[in-house]
Amino acid sequence: MERSLVLIKPDAIQRGLAGEIISRLEKKGLTIVAMKMLYMDKNLAQRHYAIHKGKAFFNDLVSFITSSPVIAIVFQGKNAVEMIRRMMGETDPARAQPGSIRGDLGIDIGHNLIHGSDSIENASKEIDLFFSKEEIFSYDRELDRWIY
Ligand code: DAT
Numbered sequence: 001m002e003r004s005l006v007l008i009k010p011d012a013i014q015r016g017l018a019g020e021i022i023s024r025l026e027k028k029g030l031t032i033v034a035m036k037m038l039y040m041d042k043n044l045a046q047r048h049y050a051i052h053k054g055k056a057f058f059n060d061l062v063s064f065i066t067s068s069p070v071i072a073i074v075f076q077g078k079n080a081v082e083m084i085r086r087m088m089g090e091t092d093p094a095r096a097q098p099g100s101i102r103g104d105l106g107i108d109i110g111h112n113l114i115h116g117s118d119s120i121e122n123a124s125k126e127i128d129l130f131f132s133k134e135e136i137f138s139y140d141r142e143l144d145r146w147i148y
């Protein structure tokens with residue numbers, strides 16, 4: 001069973017799209033096992049996006065993600081990492097497939113509504129940045145008996 005870190009980014013909350021985005025992932029059968037609203041400080045933002053350090057957009061990315069609260073969620077499910085990436089769509093909303101979250105709702109590459117871990121390994125690191133072990137829930141859903 002995989003876990004992935006999702007961030008509902010500041011633009012999604014500003015635009016009133018948090019519920020819509022969470023709902024799409026939840027309706028697909030993914031289980032919410034942790035969730036919190038927080039301000040990402042500069043330190044957390046730089047650690048979370050460490051791989052992009054030095055790129056032209058890095059400073060704008062850090063200022064944007066720290067500009068207003070985000071909602072951090074751990075979703076769990078079969079192939080959760082890849083499933084969420086496909087449901088998000090490509091990074092640039094202008095290129096993202098219709099039907100995807102960014103394809104349907106995204107406006108701009110720098111304001112693309114949602115973060116989702118890009119590998120199982122990064123998911124584990126990212127989850128550790130945002131959540132303690134005690135904040136991640138383990139519970140049974142009847143549904144999971146026939147999905148998995
Ligand atoms: P993703 O969020 O699809 O994993 P990424 O990891 O390549 O994309 O980049 C992280 C974020 O940085 C992305 O969601 C938006 C921003 N970003 C990426 N490429 C950009 C660019 N060319 N111009 C502006 N912002 C960019």
Ligand code: MG
Pocket residue numbers: 118
């Ligand atoms: Mg990424």
